[in-house]
Amino acid sequence: MLRIDNLVKTFDGERRRRHARGSKTDKTEPARVFAVSDISFNVENGELFTLLGPSGCGKTTTLRSIAGLERPDSGTIEVGDRVLFSGGAGRKPVNVPANERGLGMVFQSYAIWPHMSVFDNVAFPLQVKSRNERLGKKQIAERVMRVLDTMELAELADRQATKLSGGQQQRLALARALVIEPPLLLLDEPLSNLDAKLRESLRYELKRLQRDLGITSVYVTHDQTEALVLSTSIAVMKSGDVMQLGRPREIYENPNCRFVAEFIGTSNFIAGNVVSKEGDRYTVNTADGLLVLDAAAAIPIGGDVIVSIRPEAVEVSTGSRAGEVPNEWTGTVTTRAFLGESVDHVVSVGRHEIRARGNPAVSIKPGTEVYLRLDPGKLALVPVD
Numbered sequence: 001m002l003r004i005d006n007l008v009k010t011f012d013g014e015r016r017r018r019h020a021r022g023s024k025t026d027k028t029e030p031a032r033v034f035a036v037s038d039i040s041f042n043v044e045n046g047e048l049f050t051l052l053g054p055s056g057c058g059k060t061t062t063l064r065s066i067a068g069l070e071r072p073d074s075g076t077i078e079v080g081d082r083v084l085f086s087g088g089a090g091r092k093p094v095n096v097p098a099n100e101r102g103l104g105m106v107f108q109s110y111a112i113w114p115h116m117s118v119f120d121n122v123a124f125p126l127q128v129k130s131r132n133e134r135l136g137k138k139q140i141a142e143r144v145m146r147v148l149d150t151m152e153l154a155e156l157a158d159r160q161a162t163k164l165s166g167g168q169q170q171r172l173a174l175a176r177a178l179v180i181e182p183p184l185l186l187l188d189e190p191l192s193n194l195d196a197k198l199r200e201s202l203r204y205e206l207k208r209l210q211r212d213l214g215i216t217s218v219y220v221t222h223d224q225t226e227a228l229v230l231s232t233s234i235a236v237m238k239s240g241d242v243m244q245l246g247r248p249r250e251i252y253e254n255p256n257c258r259f260v261a262e263f264i265g266t267s268n269f270i271a272g273n274v275v276s277k278e279g280d281r282y283t284v285n286t287a288d289g290l291l292v293l294d295a296a297a298a299i300p301i302g303g304d305v306i307v308s309i310r311p312e313a314v315e316v317s318t319g320s321r322a323g324e325v326p327n328e329w330t331g332t333v334t335t336r337a338f339l340g341e342s343v344d345h346v347v348s349v350g351r352h353e354i355r356a357r358g359n360p361a362v363s364i365k366p367g368t369e370v371y372l373r374l375d376p377g378k379l380a381l382v383p384v385d
């Protein structure tokens with residue numbers, strides 16, 4: 001449905017230079033900022049594809065380029081069999097204006113039209129469209145009510161848009177984007193202005209809509225939980241590059257670098273060296289002992305690695321099962337934190353501090369000697385960056 005090839009977008013920027021000897025001030029010099037540096041990805045029909053990354057990594061610039069609100073330096077953007085942008089050496093120049101791309105957009109500041117009713121807010125894009133397509137009044141009303149129904153706003157159709165709650169206004173913004181039945185919906189942090197509770201409930205609502213309507217969407221967020229809940233695929237971005245692209249579970253369980261492992265959830269990292277390998281089973285020597293783990297990585301014996309351990313892959317107990325299970329280490333609990341649905345224990349093991357997350361029924365006082373068991377199936381091998 002959406003194909004992005006070798007997309008590059010730079011901006012004018014400035015680089016600060018340390019002041020030269022004898023001069024009291026730093027100097028700045030012009031520089032190009034690579035907001036997006038040569039990225040490619042495909043979004044299949046019906047997918048909710050998320051661009052995820054920290055502030056400034058280039059997610060919004062990518063989305064705005066798809067929308068036609070930024071003109072990339074080079075690359076191609078295609079939706080279905082339509083080329084929306086093409087530019088750079090050897091490519092025929094194409095740049096379809098934003099208002100002719102026919103894409104649905106919902107942004108962080110859900111600019112609904114305050115002087116209009118809920119119904120009119122949703123009808124407006126169709127009235128504009130109907131100048132070309134000749135949609136009748138009745139057809140428009142039917143389509144508006146169908147979308148309002150889906151968004152559970154039908155009963156509020158006559159209410160003035162400003163007299164809606166934050167969540168309802170955001171649903172209205174979505175309804176307005178959906179009514180034109182766009183081939184592609186672009187969402188830029190659409191839930192970030194809402195309070196935590198509403199954000200969570202709208203997340204599930206969006207997921208339901210996505211499933212029921214099968215809309216192809218590109219979603220921008222810096223919130224990894226949101227990305228994991230909503231997405232069918234995620235591209236994790238850093239400094240204008242896509243670091244890893246995959247299904248949420250794949251990215252969570254098998255991050256391909258330390259940046260991704262750190263960004264998606266909390267991880268413990270233990271540096272080591274591969275000492276043996278049989279099929280997918282690796283034995284890694286670390287400063288605090290051997291670890292065995294299963295990984296479909298291709299790292300040779302002798303290779304330096306980082307073992308990434310999710311806190312929920314660590315079991316803490318006051319009793320030993322040495323000899324029964326692999327990877328049992330001993331340590332001392334230094335911190336305990338109650339998180340409601342779980343309890344975190346930070347355990348000091350030799351040179352490492354390891355965070356474990358488990359059932360609140362197991363709560364161990366700081367200072368207690370404990371056994372840590374690290375599940376070989378849940379440890380990931382990350383190549384050294």
Ligand SMILES: Nc1ncnc2c1ncn2[C@@H]1O[C@H](COP(=O)(O)OP(=O)(O)OP(=O)(O)O)[C@@H](O)[C@H]1O
Nearest residue numbers: 011012033035054055056057058059060061062222
């Ligand atoms: N109009 C502009 N002029 C100059 N630099 C820009 C412009 N827009 C974006 N940038 C720079 O491009 C880089 C990527 O910005 P972008 O807004 O795409 O990041 P982002 O990942 O969406 O961040 P955020 O989550 O904070 O919105 C940043 O370094 C930013 O400062």
